[in-house]
Amino acid sequence: MDLLVLDTIHGGEEIARSYRVLGHSVDTLDVYRGSAEDWAAVSGRHHDLIISPVHLDPCHPVLVEHSTSRISHHEAVKQILSGRAPSPMIEITGARGKTTTAFALAHLLPGPGVLHTSAGTMGEPGHRPVFHRSITPASVLPAAAEAVRCGGWLVAEISLGLTGAGDIGIITTSEDYRCAGGKKSALAEKLRSAAGCSRVVLAPGISESLPNATRVQDVVECHGDRCQYDLSGISGGFENPLLLLESYRVPMMCAATAACLLGIDPAPLGLFPPVAGRLSLSREGGRLVVDDSNSGVCAGTAVEAARYARKVSGKDEVILVIGQEGRAVCEGFPGGEISGAISSIGPESVVLIGDEASAVVVSGISGVYADSLDEGRKIALGDPGSGSVVLAVKTWR
Numbered sequence: 001m002d003l004l005v006l007d008t009i010h011g012g013e014e015i016a017r018s019y020r021v022l023g024h025s026v027d028t029l030d031v032y033r034g035s036a037e038d039w040a041a042v043s044g045r046h047h048d049l050i051i052s053p054v055h056l057d058p059c060h061p062v063l064v065e066h067s068t069s070r071i072s073h074h075e076a077v078k079q080i081l082s083g084r085a086p087s088p089m090i091e092i093t094g095a096r097g098k099t100t101t102a103f104a105l106a107h108l109l110p111g112p113g114v115l116h117t118s119a120g121t122m123g124e125p126g127h128r129p130v131f132h133r134s135i136t137p138a139s140v141l142p143a144a145a146e147a148v149r150c151g152g153w154l155v156a157e158i159s160l161g162l163t164g165a166g167d168i169g170i171i172t173t174s175e176d177y178r179c180a181g182g183k184k185s186a187l188a189e190k191l192r193s194a195a196g197c198s199r200v201v202l203a204p205g206i207s208e209s210l211p212n213a214t215r216v217q218d219v220v221e222c223h224g225d226r227c228q229y230d231l232s233g234i235s236g237g238f239e240n241p242l243l244l245l246e247s248y249r250v251p252m253m254c255a256a257t258a259a260c261l262l263g264i265d266p267a268p269l270g271l272f273p274p275v276a277g278r279l280s281l282s283r284e285g286g287r288l289v290v291d292d293s294n295s296g297v298c299a300g301t302a303v304e305a306a307r308y309a310r311k312v313s314g315k316d317e318v319i320l321v322i323g324q325e326g327r328a329v330c331e332g333f334p335g336g337e338i339s340g341a342i343s344s345i346g347p348e349s350v351v352l353i354g355d356e357a358s359a360v361v362v363s364g365i366s367g368v369y370a371d372s373l374d375e376g377r378k379i380a381l382g383d384p385g386s387g388s389v390v391l392a393v394k395t396w397r
Contacts, residue, residue, distance in 0.1 A: 004047040004068075006031045007056060011073055011138025015051060018080045018141055031062060051076045053136075054160045054189050057181030073137040074163045074193050081140075081165040086114075086147035088262055089154045091140075091162045093190050094172030094203065096296025097251040098135075098157040101172050103275045104255035105155045108264055112152035116143035118295050118396055119277070123150065134396075135159045161189050164196030168258050172251060174205030177332075201257045203250055219260060220253040227252065227269070231260035238270035245279060245308060247292075247301055279308055284381055284389075288313045293321075293373055293393040297333060299341040302392035306345040309388040317387030320345055321376040323353030325395035333394040335360050341392070348387045351376040 001024050005016045008030045016026045027042045039062065050070040052063060063070070071079075090105055092098045099117045106115040106124050113124045121130045121143055130146055133139040135157040144165075147154035154166070160179060162169035171194060176187035191208050194200040200213045219231045225244050228237040242248035256266035274280045277294045290312070292305035306318050322341060324333040335356045342350055342362060349366040352358060353376050358369055370376040373393045380389045 001025070001048040002046055003027070003049050003051060004029065004042060004045075005051045005076075006062060007053045007073070009033070010053055010055070010134070011136035012051075012053075014138035014141055015073060015076050015080070019076075022080065029062065031056060031060060054184070054193075055179050058183055059181065072161070072193075074158070074161045075196070077137045077140050077163040078165040078196065081144055081163070084144070084148065085165045086144055086152065086154045087167060089144065089147070089156070089166030090168045090170065090258055090262075091156050091158050091164075091166045091197075092170045092172060092254075093158050093160065093162050093193075094170070095175040095177060095186065096298065096301070097172035097203070097247065097254070098296070099294065100248060100251035100275050100278050101170060101254045102155045102157055104252050104269060104272055105258060107272050108255065108259045108266055108268055109153050109155070109262075110264075112150045114143055114147040114150065114152060114154050114156075116140065116154065116156040118157055119275075121146070124152070137161070137163055140165070160186060161193035162197055162200070164193065164198075166197070168199045168201060168261055169194055169197035170201040170203075170254050170258055171206060172203050172254055174203060174207075199261055201254055201261070203254055214257060214261060216250075216253045216257045219257045222249055222253060227256065229256050229260060229266060231257065232263070234260045234263070234265050236265060236267050238267050240270050240272060242272065242274065245304060247279060247296075247304060248274075279305060281312065287381065288388040289377075289381075289391065290388060291391045293325075293391045293395055295394060295396050297324075297392055297394040299337040299344070302341040302390070303344050305390050305392050306347070309390050313388045315387060317348040317385060318345060319349050319351070319380045319383050319385055319387045319389050320347035320392065321351040321353065321370075321373070321380050321390065322392045323357030323376075323394070325354055325373050325393050332356070345390075347390075348385045349380075349383055351379050353393050 003026045005012045005028045016028045019026045053073045102117045115122045120132045179186045220229045226239045259266040280291045282289045290309040339360045352369045
């Protein structure tokens with residue numbers, strides 16, 4: 001076929017290369033930085049199919065002016081991996097909780113495998129670094145190739161949907177935001193893609209019905225630090241203090257449900273440790289540091305991190321580092337949410353990170369501005385106050 005792949009910035013080149021290996025003729029177009037001349041160079045050619053990312057504005061001229069059949073980057077990855085996917089392969093999408101769910105599943109799966117997350121792509125067991133790429137759908141292709149090479153499983157985070165190439169897809173949250181120039185619901189796109197999965201796990205709060213879905217709350221029940229599960233002849237329970245934290249409880253419930261579907265007892269989650277940058281604890285110079293800086297940070301997670309710091313330290317004083325580093329996170333961290341989080345937390349002092357935070361007015365609290373998470377961390381640790389340091393910066397890590 002003659003194909004046109006749009007968006008070379010977010011994985012289009014990887015998809016194009018893979019289609020060429022399969023014998024197709026492929027043109028590519030950078031729809032964000034490309035010029036009218038670039039479009040003119042390919043517009044006069046015949047294309048049987050256009051491959052377009054979910055996040056592209058549907059009013060983009062390339063899409064409006066051409067009625068050629070089209071599929072998404074997610075669907076293209078499924079096509080490319082047909083008959084070539086590792087097994088088991090579990091895909092994970094959602095506004096937050098993806099990385100924690102992925103690490104929890106990797107904790108359960110036996111033998112060799114590949115864990116592909118925003119924190120990096122790792123060979124398992126042992127979290128051995130393989131490479132570091134984004135979690136666009138196209139990045140699943142090299143991760144799947146590595147899993148096939150080592151004869152193991154694949155657990156992969158994917159932004160804005162599921163490819164359906166794997167054995168199970170997981171949507172980790174009901175939280176929604178606008179994408180594609182504000183014209184699409186991100187959750188609706190994720191649910192639409194889930195219809196193409198063999199089996200899908202839906203987190204609590206997702207009300208939509210899918211014939212291939214297993215709802216987490218129908219399998220797993222948590223009370224305090226104890227989790228009970230029952231599905232397909234696998235039943236039991238485990239205890240883990242991380243279950244007291246919502247940012248761990250829901251991902252661990254999702255992982256437990258997927259494990260049961262795979263015929264794996266999730267009892268070892270009782271020994272699942274914190275994930276770096278996901279409410280992980282450390283002490284520096286005698287001061288407690290709660291690090292919850294990741295791509296899923298929002299006002300709610302920042303408040304939870306501060307609550308956790310106060311509980312562990314036994315002190316009410318908190319030095320808060322909050323904001324957004326860079327602009328590469330889909331749903332953002334608006335200034336109003338940052339301001340609301342600061343009001344709810346009531347920190348001893350605050351370090352604001354990024355453009356959105358720079359416009360936040362902090363009244364009655366000592367506040368300074370920093371350009372990055374690393375700079376903000378250094379400022380907070382040098383603060384003469386006595387409080388714990390809470391890092392709540394939205395960033396890719």
